Amino acid sequence: MAIKASLLLLVFLSSTIVSFSLYEDQVGLMDWHQRYIGKVKHAVFHTQKAGRKRVIVSTEENVVASLDLRHGEIFWRHVLGTNDAIDGVEIALGKYVITLSSQGSTLRAWNLPDGQMVWETSLHSAQISKSLLSVPINLKVDKDYPILAFGGGYLHAVSAIDGERVLQPPESSIIYVLGFLHSSEAVVYQIDSKTGEVVAEKSMVFPDGFSGAVSSVSSDKIVVLDSTRSILVTIGFLDGDISFQKTPVSDLVEDSGNAEILSPLLSNMVAVKVNRRTIFVRVGGEGKLEVVDSLSDETAMSVSLPVADDQVAFASAHHEGSKIQLMVKLVDDLETVLLRESIEMDQHRGRVDKVFINNYIKTDMSNGFRALIVMEDHSLLLLQQGAIVWSREEGLASVTDVTTAELPVEKDGVSVAKVEHTLVDWLKGHMLKLKGSLLLASPEDVAAIQEMRMKSSGRSKLTRDHNGFRKLFIALTRAGKLFALHTGDGRIVWSMLLNSPSKSEACERPSGISLYQWQVPHHHAMDENPSVLVVGRCGSDSSAPGVLSFVDVYTGKEISSSDIGHSVVRVMPLPFTDSTEQRLHLIADTEGHVHLYPKTSEALSIFQREFQNVYWYTVEGDDGIIRGHGMKSSCAGETADEYCFTTKELWTVVFPSESEKIISTLTRKPNEVVHTQAKVNTDQDLLYKYVSRNLLFVATVSPKGAGEIGSVTPEESALVVYLIDTITGRILHRLSHQGCQGPVHAVFSENWVVYHYFNLRAHKYEVTVVEIYDQSRAENKNVWKLVLGKHNLTAPISSYSRPEMFTKSQSYFFAQSVKTIAVTSTAKGITSKQLLIGTIGDQILALDKRFVDPRRTLNPSQAEKEEGIIPLTDSLPIIPQSYITHSLKVEGLRGIVTAPAKLESTTHVFAYGVDLFYTRLAPSKTYDSLADDFSYALLLITIVALVAAIYITWVISEKKELSEKWR
């Protein structure tokens, strides 16, 4: 019954609501989709003679993928969940890809050619520990090759064929396992692989303790560092006996600092990084260590790879100037360099982070090597024969912040005709279109039309267009690289690594935090290029000093950068700009001071004028306290300059720690445009929207209910939402939802908030809308008052006035769980809005705001229907045609950014996750422009035909007239 009802409802809704779906041939016209995999952690080459050459990679975005080794395309990929980090990837039996994930608790096998999952085994694990995956080649049990997986304190032997636990282990062999207890005790287990029993166990305490990395140099020896990172310890565990041998690093190299063991699994050799040098240490028979080679720069190394004649080779890559030196050497004989290549490398890729090598047989039967390298900016490149065969910008899989920028204005010198086709081509194109619209086109013509549309006139030009469809999206990635993406075709216009090695390093590796529009010239200072501000931090700690970097948007060059000498807690763009259109920013540090940028006297004078009216707030999520601050005075003390200000606490909101925990805070977008303050009701009544930039939406949940959905009973969990004025700390709206739980995803626009949460009682997700209306202006309805000027519409609004407002709210069920919610934004805010809901299936659903209108009633009157009020339903419809991602998936969706185009009807939508997706949306259809496929030719032909007809009839009439007169 319920299904029938919802079906009927769906039919009804789809018949009444204009759906904004695309036709099949419109896909790709104004949207693009890019697929990425993320920063590669492991790579396994599969270069069997048969079939296509491929490489299997697992990444930090929890993707396992198979890439074409020739072109770098993705054959297949799987995005595992966010908590399902991949620990190891191997190929078994030559046809399965084995992945171990979730701290060694899940083992999966994927079919190598097509990526279908073959089996999945969940392994029992007791505690969190490092996990290892190993596919022994020589271990064979009854035509079965077991896989050894370690994780969570257990060692498992799993059959590669069906994922079953192996019950028939090999003849009789002993597996040696070396483990560490409490990081100071080494334990050797001898495990009979037949029964899985521990045959012998020996342990030995190492008083200094071990630290982190382990390098196993041979089958019975490993090298570790002690806890002070200054002594190399060789542990031998031959026949179950443990022996330690200590060698201070200072014996090997002079003036050594903290050492770090690089890439493990080099046979009989260990690479140690000391003082930005990499030394190779050979481990002798009795655990004697000797330095055999050293490289002066930061070097990335691969694991060793068996080449012909029982030799083992490894690759190392390091920077020399602007080039990368790639060397492949034999492990036994470091003098023999099998391959030495130097490759010109883009400065903005940073250093080499990881190297994976693979050998192949050249046409002259000698050994060739190819190397897959991962750069500091997370990009992935394949090097072969001294050249970059292909590269993938995998940094774009971890976008952290996005802003938009305009393209340069078209210069007079560049003619449009150059880019447009010649007139003949143009006419031809339109004739084709005409054919298409008159349904006369043959299949070839249709294909031609489609192709023409795809590369339609200059949609990828690097200049501004009058509709504002061409723009740049500036994306900051986790690696600290900036990318400028063109909205037309999604290509990278420029990219810039913030911590390029050419810079002097006061700050070793700044990590980008956020992006701000620094300078957007429009009125004056038109000759200035726009620029963005990138705020970074020297380290992961929030008290680490910050770094500011200003980047020119047109060229992608860094204008300047500075270490600001204080920490960055919050960056606040102020609504003031100086004479060069630089926006004033306040940066708050951990000590409660704020710093003004840019540090110019002009900015200071602008700021001093508004000094009394600047307020800011901080949210202390762990303590459950929100504090409001006001400006107090200039900083005192010797380090302070005149751009530093102290603040005072003006208000606090203290949430009771035993019953409420902040899980979400949200403000309006600062650059949002609201077209009208008033909303006309059906009964000719007027409602005034309470539009304030200083509203903060806060959602709290009972501490018990902060965990996973379903971990608490409905009685134990309550969700409370607040709307707080951030100037005075007044709570304007407070609503508690009993029996509800987070996570809360919310969107705040104009005078409304829509939030999504889970209702434990109904076992469903819910969406609630809250709209706020101003009552202090409600008396301004009288026309005479307006005419006589007796209204308060133009009076400045003060937060210190007692707010007279009321809220309307309504809740609906929503069938899907949500990853993120955004709202469309247009240039003037006239166009109706759509909610963009990123669903759990990594798609984006466009839902009209009209569906979340608290004025919906069960049976709207005729007048209300005319106004567009939809009859109230208990759940929000999910119309398949309104997925703006149509058939695509934005894997690992994390955020949606909207930006207005110049054309009022249109908005840009950019979604990022592991994939990137862009499209243009017109929530109320393109009412202010003709469609792209509007047939100008038809119009032209009609006009020409009419003119011709008029001319002919005129000629005829002239003749007639003449003959009349001669008569």
Added chain:
Amino acid sequence: MPNLTLVLFLSTLLIFSSSSSFAFQSDELLLDDEEFGLEGGSHPRSPEPVITDSPPKQTPSIRRRYSDPDLDSKIQFTLEHAFGDSDFSSAGTFSARLKTWSHGGQTLTKLRFARNEFSDEEKDAFKNLLKGDDFYRIRLPSNVVTPPGREYVIASVRARCLPRDGLDEHIAIHMDGANILAVSYGSPGACPYPRQLKLPGKWTFNSHTILKSSEQAPRTPIFTEEILGSSENMEGEAEAPVERSFWAKYWMYLIPLGLIVMNAVTQASNMAEEQPAGSQGQAPAAIQRGSAPRRR
């Protein structure tokens, strides 16, 4: 457990004409139905609704002054104020009744407020605030049973917003059981910007206090049947969009066609003085008219 209790509540205001600088401490036992415009309070306020709900369990009060077997206790907490950046000092006392419900919840009712008079120093400090358009700040404990609780709840207002005849203040205390979440403080009316410097006529406070607690969200209604019925009806209505007439749909094609036909007919019928066809004012007509002068 939608335990929604609506308590009609009289917010109190209190003006002491005596110049005592210590807090008013009432020993009076208050009965439930008592109306309390306080003695000496010159402006009794109209009743304000206070919505309270069931808060979480609390430890028993240690500052309980009057304890009753029905777990109804009287508590007091102080309002403190600061002038600009000065330290906080006592400014008044709230006294209220803490009701402990059988299910463990606590509710604060019968709030009354005794405001201290400004001392001379405080008056001077306040005048300075008025001159500098600075902040007058108040604070309350975040827990009324075990003050100050976790932290003080602070609110502030520009001093120039308060003076009218006297000093008008409006305090809205957001409660959750025995916890104070936030306090909204300000003038009871508007405080238009730019704020004018105005000294108060009387140095007495008109205090309006109100307790607020969280509203329960209504449950999402479930109505399958109604929707089924109504959607069918709707569908029937939606099925019949007003069919536009042939003329309304195709007028843009018909008019030019008509013009051409008329023109042809005029020519064919061999009329001596032809009229420019189509004075209907359409685009083709305009073109034709434009070509007309050339003929003459």
